[in-house]
Amino acid sequence: MKKTKLKIKETPGKVEQLMPEQHQRKYILRLYITGTTNRSIMAITNLKKICEEYLEGQYDLEVIDLYKNPNLAEGDQIIASPTLIKKLPLPFRRIIGDMSNTENVLLGLDIREVKKS
Amino acid sequence: MxxxxxxxxxxxxxxxxxxxxxxxxxxxxxxxxxxxxxxxxxxxxxxxxxxxxxxxxxxxxxxxxxxxxxxxxxxxxxxxxxxxxxxxxxxxxxxxxxxxxxxxxxxxxxxxxxxxxxxxxxxxxxxxxxxxxxxxxxxxxxxxxxxxxxxxxxxxxxxxxxxxxxxxxxxxxxxxxxxxxxxxxxxxxxxxxxxxxxxxxxxxxxxxxxxxxxxxxxxxxxxxxxxxxxxxxxxxxxxxxxxxLGLNHTVSNKRVSSGITLLDKMLEGKGYYRGSTVLVSGTAGVGKTSIAAHFAEAACKRGERVLYFCFEESPDQLMRNMLSIGIKLEPWVQKGLLQFHATRPTLYGLEMHLAVTHKIVNAFKPDIVILDPVNTFVVSDKEYEVKTMLMRIVDFLKSKNITALFTSLTSGDTSLENSDVGISSLIDTWLLLRDIELSSERNRGMYVLKSRGMANSNQIREFILTDHGVELREVYIGASGGLTGSARVAQEALEDAELLKRKHEIEHKKREIERKRKALESKIATLHADFDSEESEAVKLIKAEQDIIKKLEQDKMEMAISRKAVMEKRAPVNLKKSL
Missing domain, CATH: 3.40.50.300 (P-loop containing nucleotide triphosphate hydrolases)
Incomplete structure (x- = not known):
């Protein structure tokens, strides 16, 4: 990611040419869940569905079980569960809930904008 | 707890x-x-x-x-x-x-x-x-x-x-x-x-x-x-x-000197009770702070710890002023026995003052606490609040067996006893300083208004600030009432003169008598001498007469012998008896 940033700095205006479309739009997502509760499972299923539908091949999803890694909660400021963190592209977003409201998930992921552009 | x-x-x-x-x-x-x-x-x-x-x-x-x-x-x-x-x-x-x-x-x-x-x-x-x-x-x-x-x-x-x-x-x-x-x-x-x-x-x-x-x-x-x-x-x-806090603090029978010898004498000669509360009240400029400073100095000399809260003067000003009457407080501050806390009463609320007092007292652990003066707290007419606050302070200090001395400024126009009625009931020993105006002079007088648990003096003493501290003098009580200041001095001088005169007279009388005694003695001596000479004269005469009588008898005897006559022996004439 640092590399990308550097390139942008070095060659302003030529970003589009230097970076392939998919790479620039790569989604780095992290989903925090708590064990195998209904909400956790629902969140995983719902999110996977959305990602496959809208971001096929453009995303990198990491699922973290807080019960197994409780020390990770502090770093990403997790309070609610499940929480989906969109690290990239910016802006940073956290999407909480079981992802059952697809509209809101898309809004949170800024996918509407992606589609427009 | x-x-x-x-x-x-x-x-x-x-x-x-x-x-x-x-x-x-x-x-x-x-x-x-x-x-x-x-x-x-x-x-x-x-x-x-x-x-x-x-x-x-x-x-x-x-x-x-x-x-x-x-x-x-x-x-x-x-x-x-x-x-x-x-x-x-x-x-x-x-x-x-x-x-x-x-x-x-x-x-x-x-x-x-x-x-x-x-x-x-x-x-x-x-x-x-x-x-x-x-x-x-x-x-x-x-x-x-x-x-x-x-x-x-x-x-x-x-x-x-x-x-x-x-x-x-x-x-x-x-x-x-x-x-x-x-x-x-x-x-x-x-x-x-x-x-x-x-x-x-x-x-x-x-x-x-x-x-x-x-x-x-x-x-x-x-x-x-x-x-x-x-x-x-x-x-x-x-x-x-x-x-x-309740009213169940234990009390001490120990006494603590006020630092002024004559004042101690007014309080059974021993001073205040340890752990009691002393109020010194009076109008402006009568020497309340001086009494407090005396108390502080005396305590420091005994090695006790003193906490001095001043609400009107800065510590430096107070120490300088006390130097003028010969009280040196600074050495005690340096030794750590005396601690000053100067705050404006308006700095914070009453409760806060109380809180600060608590805190400082707990930290310093003094034997004696001086609050000078307490009534600056009465900024407005919150007298009730001030009273409860002072009551808490008094209670708190008593529970720690700390002797407290408060000074209180009373206004001149109201009766002195009335103006402090708010806190008087909390006070164990109450010294009242007042000015006595007489013959166009203003002098200071002091008396013990009350002192719980001791037979205190009922006298008004004249209170004098000298360069070696506070002095108390007996007030002259004459036919026209109490005399203070120069009137007292004049009266004392008059009395002194009278006394001297009388002393002279006595001396004189003594000498007179001595003289008379001597005269009498000399008279006796001459009489004795006269008598002695007369006596010896008489003895001589008697001897001569006796000799004559003896001679006559002898002559008679010799005549009889010569006549060869037998003479009846007559009893001799007892000359001594006739003498």
Whole structure:
């Protein structure tokens, strides 16, 4: 990611040419869940569905079980569960809930904008 | 306190001492162990600090590690903020005594997409608790969640679960909450945390602010119900359970000198009782402070510790002024036996003054406390409040067996005895200084208005300030009343002259008598001499006569012999008898 940033700095205006479309739009997502509760499972299923539908091949999803890694909660400021963190592209977003409201998930992921552009 | 409190705790409810001065006394041991406590109050009233001190004291004094979950301030901010109060959070964190976690909830970052819970928060808390074995938890304004998370239904349900979970965990928790309009907290947290509710308040009356604390409820325990003033200073929080004192202090029979010999004499020759309260009142410029300074100096000379609160003069000014009457206070300040505290009475409210007094007295542990003067507190007509405050101070000092000397300025136009009636009943020994105007002169007089438990003098003494301190003189009582000042001096001179005259007369008389005695003695001597000479003359005459008689007899005998006549022997004439 640092590399990308550097390139942008070095060659302003030529970003589009230097970076392939998919790479620039790569989604780095992290989903925090708590064990195998209904909400956790629902969140995983719902999110996977959305990602496959809208971001096929453009995303990198990491699922973290807080019960197994409780020390990770502090770093990403997790309070609610499940929480989906969109690290990239910016802006940073956290999407909480079981992802059952697809509209809101898309809004949170800024996918509407992606589609427009 | 500790023993009774712990005994009570076993019987009823276990309590975790907060370590906050005074707070454990009014709650009978501290906060309920293993239960959440709600601390509520307006902005800037010290909620966070209360929580932090609870943690720090717990970690350092009671070996109970603690966790702070802060929703408002970041860790850096918190650490900096409390460093000014003498808490080294970084060190405690390093030693795993305290864990800090800043929970950031940013509304703009969050998108709600269905059902969720706060399990993440629980996990963080549980992780933190387990990592250092925490016994104490502080959630500093959990209400921030309400601003960050839009779904209130979920939030309320989760909060209820959180507090129950805290109870199950057995941690003693403090939850802070902003004060609401009609409720204790804005979001009605008291609904969830109902074991113990403490209200902090920061009130401004007549431009002076006072912090107060009240225990609103405490399930399963008795507690002080009053509003207690509290302080936040460089040593943290201190609550003052000032009204919980009874009238059961033990008294001392020991006496303590006032530093003025004649004044001691007026008080049975021994001075004040140790642990008693002395009031020196009088109009302006009669020497109240001088009496106080004498007392202070005398105490320091005995090696006692003196705490001097001055509300009108700075310590330097006071020491300079006392030098003019020969009282040197500075050496004692340097030796650490005498400590000055100069504050303006308007600096803070009465309660605060009381609180500060408590704190300083507890820290310095003096034998003698001087408040000079007390009535500057009466800025407006809050006389009742001033009285209760002074009563608390008196009670407090008495309970510590500290001798207190208050000075009080009385206005000239009202009766001196009346103007101090507010506090007179609290006072054990009351010295009244007044000026006596006579023959266009203003002089000072002093008398003991009352002195409990001793046969004090009823005399008015003239009070003179000299370059070697205060002197008391007998007031001349003449036919026209008491005389003071130059009138007294004149009268004394007159008497002295009279006395001298009389002395002279006596001498004179003595000499006269002596002279007479001598004259008499010489007379006797001449008479003796006359008599002696007359006597010897007479003896001579008698001898001569006797000789003549003898000669005549002899002649007769010789004549008879020559006539050869036998003569009858006649009895000789007893010449001596006829003599």
């Amino acid at each position: 500790n023993k009774t409190a712990s005994k009570l705790a076993i019987e009823s409810l276990q309590k975790s001492p907060s370590g906050i001065k005074g707070f454990d006394e009014i709650t009978g041991g501290g906060l309920p162990t293993g239960r959440p406590t709600l601390i509520c109050g307006g902005a800037g009233c010290g909620k966070t600090l209360f929580g932090l001190e609870f943690l720090v004291r717990g970690a350092t004094q009671f070996n109970e590690p603690g966790i702070l979950l802060s929703f408002e301030e970041t860790i850096e901010e918190l650490t900096k903020n409390v460093a000014s109060l003498g808490f080294d959070l970084e060190d405690l964190v390093k030693n795993k005594k305290i864990a800090l976690d800043y929970v950031r909830v940013e509304r703009s970052e969050i998108e709600e997409t269905g059902e969720y819970d706060l399990e993440g928060l629980f996990i963080r808390l549980a992780y933190a608790i387990d990592s250092i074995g925490a016994k104490r938890v502080v959630l500093d304004t959990i209400e921030s969640l309400f601003a960050g998370l839009p779904n209130q239904l979920i939030l309320r349900a989760e909060l209820r679960r959180l507090f129950r979970w805290l109870k199950e965990k057995g941690v003693t928790a403090i939850i802070t909450g902003e004060r609401g309009d009609k409720t204790f907290t804005r979001q009605g947290l008291e609904e969830y945390v109902s074991d113990c509710v403490i209200m902090l308040d920061h009130r401004v009356t007549e431009q002076t602010s006072t912090r107060r604390l009240r225990v609103v409820k405490y399930r399963g325990s008795t507690h002080g119900t009053n509003e207690y003033p509290f302080l936040i200073d460089e040593n943290g929080f201190s609550v003052l359970p000032v009204t919980s």
